[in-house]
Every structure is written in structure tokens, then in C-alpha cells.
Amino acid sequence: MNYWSAVALIDGVPNASTRITTGGNGRIATVEVGTPPAPGDIRMGVVLPGMGNAHSHSFHRALRGRTHSDGGDFWAWRTSMYEVAGRLDPDRYYDLALSVFHEMLLSGWTAVGEFHYVHHRPDGKPYDRRHAMELALAHAAQEAGIRLTLLDALYLTGGINRPLSTEQLRFSDGSVHRWLERWYDLRDALGGLSAVTLGAAVHSVRAVPPPDIAVAASSVPPDVPLHIHLSEQVQENQECEATFGTTPTQLLADLGVLAPRLSLVHATHLTERDIGLIGDSGAVVVLCPTTEADLGDGIGPARALADAGARLALGSDQNAVIDPFLEARGLEAGERLASRRRGRFSPAELTGALTVGGYSSLGHAPPAGLAPGGFCDLVEIDAQSIRTVGALHDQLPLVATAADVLRVIVGGRIVADGGATPERDDPISPAARMARAIDAVVTGSSSERGGRE
Numbered sequence: 001m002n003y004w005s006a007v008a009l010i011d012g013v014p015n016a017s018t019r020i021t022t023g024g025n026g027r028i029a030t031v032e033v034g035t036p037p038a039p040g041d042i043r044m045g046v047v048l049p050g051m052g053n054a055h056s057h058s059f060h061r062a063l064r065g066r067t068h069s070d071g072g073d074f075w076a077w078r079t080s081m082y083e084v085a086g087r088l089d090p091d092r093y094y095d096l097a098l099s100v101f102h103e104m105l106l107s108g109w110t111a112v113g114e115f116h117y118v119h120h121r122p123d124g125k126p127y128d129r130r131h132a133m134e135l136a137l138a139h140a141a142q143e144a145g146i147r148l149t150l151l152d153a154l155y156l157t158g159g160i161n162r163p164l165s166t167e168q169l170r171f172s173d174g175s176v177h178r179w180l181e182r183w184y185d186l187r188d189a190l191g192g193l194s195a196v197t198l199g200a201a202v203h204s205v206r207a208v209p210p211p212d213i214a215v216a217a218s219s220v221p222p223d224v225p226l227h228i229h230l231s232e233q234v235q236e237n238q239e240c241e242a243t244f245g246t247t248p249t250q251l252l253a254d255l256g257v258l259a260p261r262l263s264l265v266h267a268t269h270l271t272e273r274d275i276g277l278i279g280d281s282g283a284v285v286v287l288c289p290t291t292e293a294d295l296g297d298g299i300g301p302a303r304a305l306a307d308a309g310a311r312l313a314l315g316s317d318q319n320a321v322i323d324p325f326l327e328a329r330g331l332e333a334g335e336r337l338a339s340r341r342r343g344r345f346s347p348a349e350l351t352g353a354l355t356v357g358g359y360s361s362l363g364h365a366p367p368a369g370l371a372p373g374g375f376c377d378l379v380e381i382d383a384q385s386i387r388t389v390g391a392l393h394d395q396l397p398l399v400a401t402a403a404d405v406l407r408v409i410v411g412g413r414i415v416a417d418g419g420a421t422p423e424r425d426d427p428i429s430p431a432a433r434m435a436r437a438i439d440a441v442v443t444g445s446s447s448e449r450g451g452r453e
């Protein structure tokens, strides 16, 4: 399939009359600017490159709109989240992930990194079917048509030097060596799924002792993306400093883990020295502005990190909001509120974080964006809606919302179109399917079902 767009944003710059041809492998063959459409081209309006959601926990979507009267802080919210986690089983996990991946595609996220730690039965014992929970996510992504990087997380302790709580038992493999054994076996099990890449994650310095962080990082292949939650909460920093005499960032640096393949999620509460270490390492920082605002985490030093050399990406994290444009706007809004200055990130920088930054964090090697050899992942936005009309094309990412997303293309194939997922012959709407999936985990009892084949 070949595409022609009236305006394509290439590296954040509008280019009129752009023709994008695809090879048989779902990648872009050529990009020609200033050329008329050829017969048979699919004609589109304003087109962005695909956007990579670098941090998601899909099942948190079940909490959306249900926790706002509870007050409290991150830790109180986590108690509610653990209740939902306790009711997941492979079928419910699949159903919820499928609906969330549809919502992401309909909103313009074409790739996602699912930071996955609900590995086993609620009592911590493995499911009879190996990798039942991981395969639920992988099959959901394959069915939806989103590009998935499955970030399989190592999770061993309930806090620094603390045992796992009952709710956390199912997150743990018991040791880094058993996690590695499962990770390599999972890599083989995912072999036939073209939409899925296996990545790795260390949950946080709260959940993995330092020697095991080092073993995990050195034992997965060097081209595999590695993600970790970092300094989202002040309490995490205080406990790390009290126990190890150093910040979480310095701890990772001392372990030799800070590197370009590492994505640091949140990085909210950092020292000047931390910012320098991250910048020098070339790591990616994944900001999750709608989540960080929703949970009252704080505002991270995003501009300072970018100035120091860090690459930036964005993520929907707890999925209280699924809208790439609102993440970009949240990043810039936090900077403006904290600095009392406008234009802290240019529109091109924000678009770059959504596109090239996200894909880089998810382990997709260059070229990225609208370039020959890159994935043919495209997002068409409506520049004539009541929300967007009148805006300059390069500023549309600061104006549009997910409601302005028209056609979404992944691997050269249309996977969403104006609020619908066109290739499904299922008569149930995406919203009705989501309602059913949420109801099962919010009101359902804990379940011991074994998962789909």
C-alpha cells in the first residue's frame, strides 16, 4: 500500500504533497516530497509518523475514573491498583489489554511498551501453561495490530530489604536467575508473533537488590531495551539513600547500568549530579505527565535532562489518559508552570519525543520517523476539526487531541479509522468491549482460569 499526504510532518517540519511508498516488509521504501499522488495511492490530509508509547501498564486502565474521591497519595492509589492486579487472570488480562491497545491505536499510539510484572498466579505459583500472562499481552497486541515491546519485569522485593507482601507474590520469580530462565524461554515462545518484540525491565530499586540489577542488565542481550522506574517518589530516594548512601541514579551508575539502551521511567526527583549522569550516559528518560499529575508525583526536570544530553520519550503509564497529544502538552505545561516561561520545548521537540524518542526507547533501531527503511507507521490527524482548525501545521501536536485522529497505519496496514477498528467483524463496539473487560476485573472474584491457547 502506498500513501500520499497533503502535509507530512517530517522531523516536526510540514512538507506539502508527500508520497510514501512501502515495501513488502511493512517498512517505508521511499519518501518523496512535492510530488502528486499516483493512481491507487491512499490520499490523506495531515500525517505524523507513528507515535511510541514508551511506558504502559494496560490493566491500570480499569481504575480510570474510579479513584478520584479517595484522596491520599501514590501509595493509597497503589492499594487500589493491587486489588485490580489480584483479580487478573490470563483471560481477563487479554480482554483488558486488547481493549486498551484498541484505545491506544484509536488515539494515535502506534507502538507501546508494556511494562509487565503480573507474571504468576495470585499465590506466586506459575500457571500450568507457561507464559500464560505474557502470551495474553502478546496475542492481544497481535490481534489489535499495535506494535508491542513486551518489557518483562524482574520484581523480587516488597521494598528495599523488605519481603514481598501477599499482593506482590505473583510479581516475583523468586530470584534473578529464575527470571532469566523464564525470560529466555519466553523469547522462544514469542518467536512467531511479528508485532511483538521482547524487552526487559527491572521494576525499580525498591523491588530489585543492586547485585541482581547488575546481573539482569548484563545477562540479557545488549540490543534488548531495558527499562526501570526511577525516583518517581521522594520516599524511594530516602530509602535508597538511607540504605545504600546514594541516590537511585548514582546507584545505577555505580552498577554500570546507565547506558543508551536504558530507559528511565519518571526520573521526577533528581539531584543536579543525577541529571548530569543521565545526560552523559545517553539514556532515554520516559516522562509520563498525565500520570505524574494524576498521582501527584511532582514535576520532573525534563528540560534540564534534555539539555544535559538525555533523550526524551513519553508514556501513558497508568492509562488514566490515553492521548499522545495530552502527554506532550503535559510535558510542556509542567515546564511552563515550574519555570514561568513559555516554549520550553519547541513543537518539533515534542513531536520528536512522541515519535523518534518513543520508538528509540522501545528498541526499534533507526531509521525512525518518516524515513526510508523505517516502519511504515503513520497517523493522520484532522486539521479541520472544531479543535484544530486555524492552527499552523507544525503546532498541531500542541492543539489536537486523540479525538482528532483519523486513520492509523501500522506496518503499512490501516488498523484504525475515525474511531473504529475496521478489520474486526465483531459487532461489539470498542467501548462496549472495554466496559465488559473492566467489569470483569473490577467486580469479578479472583479467578484461577488457565488462559487461552
Ligand SMILES: [Zn+2]
Residues within 6 Å of the ligand: 055, 057, 115, 229, 265, 317
Ligand atoms: Zn509504571
